Amino acid sequence: MDYNSKKALTYNPSLTRNIGNKALTIISALFAIISVLPLILVISYVLIKGGSYINFETLILEPEPPGDDLLSAGGIGPAITGTFIMTFIASIISIPVGVGGGIYLAEYSKSGRFAKFVRFGSNVLAGVPSIIAGVFIYAIIVSTKILFGSMFSGIAGGISLSILMLPTIIKTTDEALKLVPDNLRKAALGIGASKFTMICNVTLPAAFSSISTGIILGLARAAGETAPLIFTALFSRYYITSFDDLFYEMGSLSVLIYNFALEPYESQNQLAWAASFILVVILLSLNILSRWINRLDAFSKNKV
Amino acid sequence: MLLQVDKATTSKFLLRRRTTSEKLVDISFKNFVVTMASMVAIILFSIFAVVYYESTESISRYGLRFLFSSAWNPVTDEYGAFTAIYGTLFTSIASLLIAIPLGVGTAIFITENIIPKYIRDLIGIMVELLAAIPSVVLGLWAVFIMEPFIRPFLNMVHEIFGFIPFFGTEPLGAGMMPAILILVVMILPIITSISKDSLNQVPSNLRQAAYGIGATRWTTIFKVIIPAAISGITGGVLLALGRAMGETMAVTMIIGNSNNFSWSIFAPSYTISSMLANQFGEADGSQVSSLMYAALILMILTLMVNVFAQWIVKKLSLKYQ
Secondary structure (H helix, E strand, C coil): CCHHHHHHHCCCCCCHHHHHHHHHHHHHHHHHHHHHHHHHHHHHHHHHHHHHCCCHHHHHCCCCCCCCCCCCCCCCHHHHHHHHHHHHHHHHHHHHHHHHHHHHHHHHCCCCHHHHHHHHHHHHHHHCCHHHHHHHHHHHHHCCCCECCECCCHHHHHHHHHHHHHHHHHHHHHHHHHHCCHHHHHHHHHCCCCHHHHHHHHHHHHHHHHHHHHHHHHHHHHHHCCCCCCCCCCCCCCCCCCHHHHHCCCCCHHHHHHHHHCCCCHHHHHHHHHHHHHHHHHHHHHHHHHHHHHHHHHHHHHHC | CCCCCCHHHHHHCCCCCCCHHHHHHHHHHHHHHHHHHHHHHHHHHHHHHHHHHHHHHHHHHHCCHHHHCCCEECCCCEECCHHHHHHHHHHHHHHHHHHHHHHHHHHHHHHCCCCCHHHHHHHHHHHHHHCCCCHHHHHHHHHHHHHHHHHHHHHHHHHHHCCCHHHCCCCCCCCHHHHHHHHHHHHHHHHHHHHHHHHHCCCHHHHHHHHHCCCCHHHHHHHHHHHHHHHHHHHHHHHHHHHHHHCCHHHHHHCCCCCCCCCCCCCCCCCHHHHHHHHHHHCCCHHHHHHHHHHHHHHHHHHHHHHHHHHHHHHHHHHCC
16 A cells, blocks of 8 residues: 555545534534523523522512612512412413323324324414413403403413413323333233223323423423413512402512513612522422433333 | 132132223223313314404404504504514514524534533533523513623614615614524524434434545535434424514513514514513503404414424425434
């Protein structure tokens, strides 16, 4: 083998294709940095700027009406409880419907025409803009006063959030149950279990962690939504004190951020930053929790 | 010998029939899950039905003229959604054009073995966490931090290229350009994570074959890996387009909410969803019906994009299996 043919086989950095290759690698690295940058900026601003306004009083006080007191704007206490209450209402509606629907798709009708339609429908529902959910609930619940004559209410807000949670839950339940090996089903049915017993004692427990991941992600999405709440739950500055208060306007962290960010007063803007600190911390911990459950599950499955 | 077992054992192992209550539970459970599954269909249909029903007044009054008129005057009761429809389409498509190279580039970077795996995983997780930040928080950040920061740059563009109608007005705060940028931030995680998943699913044989015949890394990516993953990438891009069109809060806070039509991307504008967020609460009479008409248009737009996305994923993925 002469020298020239050997040289042709070694890496030559000055070749056009190698230069082009390097350049594209650098460009893709730049793109990755640009993509991560907004997260770092948003998170650090929210944590530093928002965190600096957090103290005990901010967490428990009720917000003052804008412009009333220029030095202190009160706190975000009612908004925190409101977010929790409405997310809770949303989950008691959407968990049974979503998990039930997912069970139907995966266990009863794997490829029937109706199941295909429901799968397609839940994909479409996932793509429906969140503001449309708000408009829809406004039209059927708020403007008709169907809930015992109350108009804007925490319950209406919770229902509109449940529409947004539903597709996530139904999809993850369906997919989690599909991953359960068919052998388990056959074994359960073979020893005489009814389909109900099989689902409750075998397939649901096997898919439990994936389903709960989906539910947590759905919760995180619902807790951060604003658009469906601005004309269903509206906003309230007061804590709820009785069950009846569920049928009146209810504040939430996200609507508080929206309302107070656009106020001209500095103290209101600070409350908006404080509220986004709390909201981001809640949502990030829900997301990390869901990752952790997933990982724990993968770990225990590997062991078996 | 074997058959002579005592009576206690035989009765223990006799086949038993399911009791009526067991059957009842079984059947009612099935009915329950069927009902729950049909809820999805019912909700979807009723959303369309309600929005259509509420907008019939405007539909019969304006017809298709609504789409091409930019009048929005509650006093004279004259409505047209051209500005909002243009704003919705323009902001979402412009943000998509910026986000596609960034998102797909990032996805390629974190699926290739350029840097150690744990750094790539970290970048992947960070981009996905970006999706967890609620849009209202991004809006807050855009209003107070991003917009003041980019305004000098936009001013520079306006001074140099001001003769082009797209940059014709002076950037004075809220406007279409900041809205486009915040939309990029919002849809980037969708494009990146879906592209990443579909790039990861490309069989490694394809890559090895390409390397084996002497292709470089990027030739392999452009000629082999991306074509093999194109169905997933396209699906992700369309999903992101749907999300961008329906995105409300961040856009409402930063787009300036003005119904005056302008070619300039620095001028305040409207999208359908920001118009709804801004006006729906205080609207009454025929304004509600016009807003519902706009909502119906938004729903049809996002529905078309979503159905097309599902169709294209199916269509393209069959080709490579």
